[in-house]
Amino acid sequence: DIQMTQSPSSLSASVGDRVTITCRASQSISSYLNWYQQKPGKAPKLLIYAASSLQSGVPSRFSGSGSGTNFTLAISSLQPEDFATYYCQQSYSTPYSFGQGTKLEIK
Amino acid sequence: QVQLQESGPGLVKPSQTLSLTCTVSGGSISSGSYYWSWIRQPAGKGLEWIGRIYTSGSTDYNPSLKSRVTISVDTSKNQFSLKLSSVTAADTAVYYCARDQVHCSSTTCKNWFDPWGQGTLVTVSS
Secondary structure (H helix, E strand, O other): OOOEEEEOOEEEEOOOOOEEEEEEEOOOOOOOEEEEEEOOOOOOEEEEEOOOEEOOOOOOOEEEEEEOOEEEEEEOOOOHHHOOEEEEEEOOOOOOEEOOOEEEEEO | OOEEEEEOOOEEOOOOOEEEEEEEEOOOOOOOOEEEEEEEEOOOOOOEEEEEEEOOOOEEEOOOOHHHEEEEEEOOOOEEEEEEOOOOHHHOEEEEEEEEEEEEOOOOEEEEEEEEOOOEEEEEOO
8 A cells, every 4th residue: 555644744834935745655656646625624625636737726826746756735825724734645546545634824 | 516415324333334325416426537435534633545436336445444345326316325334433533425536648547536525424432
């Protein structure tokens, strides 16, 4: 099974900051990597698919990059609504697996 | 716009079978290149993929749960279902259903979960 590891596990930042979240796969997964945002009490929402493609309706301040084993989610200028937990997920092979999550909090 | 909604008992006794249904609205469960997945999340923890089904009936399960999981589809009702047997307190979680969207280019096929249902909390307790 493929293990996904995110860093950091939590992050404090201010509105307007640029932040990056890293996701590492235990083996190469090419660009089979998706990112989700989850707010308390809500279902996860797709942000980025195939490592770098922005889901329709998602603000352009979100971007994804990487290939192989190392991936990054970047938020260029944090907005109040961006404070949430973020998960990466590999779709290279079943069983699909998620990172443990990165909780983005307001500083 | 496709929407998914989970339904089923919120409380299940230990050793019994958890049964949930996901109803798809706004589109046919049989149309397009989609699998249909179940994912769960214990309180305060991360996400675990349980398994998926294609409308042909073919399934993939997480090996960690495979011996206890059955996913089925009823295209006439536009629904798919999850059964998890011999539950314990460790199976207490919010259970989500999600569309597993497949997109193929000339060389590869990639997939992702979108949309998701709102989730339903299932508690295993006597």
